[in-house]
Amino acid sequence: MPPKVFASQACRACRRLKRKCTREVPACALCYRLGKTCEYAETAASESTISSRLSHIEQLLQVEGVSPSRAFTGISAAAFFPRPAEAFPLPFFLDSEYLTSQSVNALSWSRHPYIHQIVAEHLDDDRVTLCEHYLSTVHKWLPMISRKRLFNEVNSDATEVDGCLAIFLLSMKALSAKDGECAKSSSWYLLARTLCSEAESAGFVSLRLVQALVLLSVYEMSHAIYPCAYSTLGRASRLGVLLGLHDRKNNQLFKPAETWTMREEQRRTWWAIFLLDRLMNIETNLPSTVPEPVKDELLPINDEDWDEGKIVPSEPLFTTSFSSLTAVGSFAKMCQAAHMLSKVLSHRASKRSTQDVGSLLPEALALHSALSALHLSIKEYISGTTSSSSSISGIISLSLCCSAQLVLYNMYGCNEPLALVEQSRIAMETEMQSVSLQGIKSISCNVMPAIARANIECPLMAQCLYHVATECAWFVREDHEPQMYSALEDVVRELRSTGANWNLATQYLSLLQQGGVLDLVNVDTDASTTVTSSSG
Template sequence: MPPKVYASQACRACRRLKRKCTREVPTCALCYRLGKNCEYAETAASDSTISTRLSHIEQILHVDGVSPSRSLPGISPAAFFPRPAEAFPLPFFLDSEYLSPQGLNSLSWSQNPQLHQVVAEHLDDDRVALCEEYLKTVHKWLPIVSRKRLLNELNSDPAEVDGCLAIFLLCIKAFSTKDGECAKTSSWYLLARSLCSEAESAGFVSLRLVQSLVLLAVYELSHAIYPGAYLTLGRASRLGILLGIHDRKNNQLFKPAETWTLREEQRRTSWAIFLLDRLMNIETNLPFTVPEPVQDELLPINDEDWDEGKIVPSEPLFTLSFSSLTAVGSFAKMCQAAHMLGKVLSHRASKRSLQDVGSLLPEAVALHSALSALHLSIKEYISGTTSSDFSISGIISLSLCCSAQLLLYNMYGCNEPLVLIEQSRIAMETEMQSVSLHGIKSISFDVMPAIARANIECPLITQCLYHVATECAWFVREDHEPQMYSALEDVVRELKSTGEKWRIAMEYLALLQQAGVLSLITVDTDGSSTLTPSSG
């Protein structure tokens, strides 16, 4: 007969009735006799009570026949999760004088059959086919992975590859969840998120783990899982900084990458984190998670050479002109647009903190000129490319550029004086207002509707589509131009089409519904549309 377990204090019912409690777990004698529920305070919970509650939580979290206890044997996966090949060097945080740079793989290479068995239960047998499907879809928006290196790892001895490769494959598998309603409860997503957390706790610091977190953040952004997406990206950024992918010169923890391909993959992963961070901060006033690029930062190589595994030169981010011997690819254009978006976000923060807007007008004019030049460059790239794959990321880069332009123009397009103190209106302010109004109308009437008609159904452009829909609605209510009705229809139709795969688009549509924008038009499911003029 097992020994009785006693709580450290009386149950809630006995304390309320001021009765003597036998403190037996799970039910005291009085509650047992009266047939009442016996509850103890949280601080008095015994091991058996905790075990019972954890079992109940596992039942609640049970998804598609997969529960935490089945996916991760025992209450916590930490009990079997492998450790890196070496322990994290504490002098990195305690006293850098005693720190020696680590081998790049010292905190990543580790194998555990139990972990791989758990992951294998949730993956298809053909992992090469899984990766090929990923390279045909999400990779087209965010080409951060080396096809050559990934396929080599899949065909290598498991003991010779990054221990976090299995988690990375699980994150890829999560994107097979098409229904936005079940995205939060997808077994692949929940297991990948849990394993990423355990890998961080175990001390892993590797490129595959950083990329796993990036994919999780993209998944969460695409399905409007907030604040999860913001927090996950912050973890990816911190881990990337530890890995040294944001600033190679000041990296203290690891030795430099030994191959050109690995170095370029690190650079692309760093740029992806930067891009996502700036995209997520468009509507917030939160500090950036990712620092600005260093002065000698390079852009990714062109995407065609990258996918073919070629070694070619890279162009710098900060330059007066590009070499005629290289081609700046669509992902590099996305990085340039994200960099300009970050500049505009910083300008907005400065404008909010200053009363004298006149001192910021020269910077605003310079940002307008730089964005206009980038906009033209991206449009020329899209019109000149022959590959539909690269035009997708080209369209995303144009959308990011438009987001930056709309942010800037909305700051200076108001009819009222921009200054908050009594002073005369200067000519540059009027000129910037004129430029802003023209830019907002051009993007809303011409550029974004054309992007919408391309029908790429990418969650990374939904924010810009939403912003343009609000601008179109403003013009519709102002002067009822038929062309602006048509532009609004195109944008809303693309949001509805994208919403069939990615919940973020449906959330933006809900906001448009709340603002009364959708009442201005009717877009049917068959693609047809009718005008609904407002009463003015």
């Protein structure tokens, strides 16, 4: 049975009688029942317009030889992309003096149910089941979604919720599927990416659309689909800035969210974007697309209270001490680690652009002290938590902190002098070199192998695991230390385990193979056997 076609507004009869109209074409339910001619002030889109629009979408899907019919199976030519119920306020860009702030949902709601019809063909599973699966997996790494608000929307009428909810659910489906080698050609992924582009072009500016783009960027990062991941996250960041997620107190376009839950979800979504951006830029010299946190930015509340829908106080990002009345959760610690990583990346950029390296040494030692304190705090949190989900996100936080430390330590751990600096700076240089070498060895030999043995299989940790594998290989080639052989085995084993579902880890393994690192270890045999044979 072909999907029903709906008009953009109520028919003339229902509007005159002030009755709720089903807006079905060619006749609404009331007119059909009464045997009357159903007239709409605004006729449905012509077949030629619809066919032209669908043809455009199909062209967008011709990626990697994928057939559009495969991705759009069961979608009728009667479906076309709607626009938000409200038009974008042009004075925002043309002359802000004439701007009137919009409600937070002004550009997210649509009278048309077409997006939901398109997506319904691809969401065979029960939507509640899909959400539960996502919350029990990916949500543990990146807990930006409000469980309470999500289920309220899923169980509501499609015309009463964020118009991009269906696209968000499709992105959730793609990320939960773990397509592995077929990631680029996944029909869920291709359709979600296309619908996100269509929604942006149509003028939607909504939290669900931003979150859909965040999930797509996680999918693309996790399967090494570059440069798509970089551009997708940039789009999420731009839309987030329009929504005022980066600085909610000074947002001119939208009024503040009416509920505490919505405001906290906005905050967590922006932190997720910030975290992913800094993680993605560890190996690049590209400018960041996500601004630094504002001075009065708050950390996310602890994750247990968040998932239970409780309203509790938040801790500030910039503080000299934390309140004894609140608990800083694992996602908040992940955000702290991302913030420290951002500071280290900024320090690295400064080091590359200055000749006076000695002037940066005090800042480098300060970053080392702050990262060491955060590292210890995260380890204490992990050892003290009884929640498995908090333990998982806590371990990911520790991995992100280790990434920041390794970037810092690799700048100063080299045996060669940093630069021709004043004699008074030599002692500080030697001190930084010493702590850097000790830090690299401790992370490579003890911390990350223990994380690898936890077997979380999270793609957000793949970069750190790869970095540690190269460090272990350096120590093995230098000293043939048995502990380093064992550490390398643990790390490579976790990368291979992660690579079964996420192509990013497989790509890192390929790089390790090119560098001869995999020749140093045999993960298919017992560690002691490998160490003995290598030592002999």
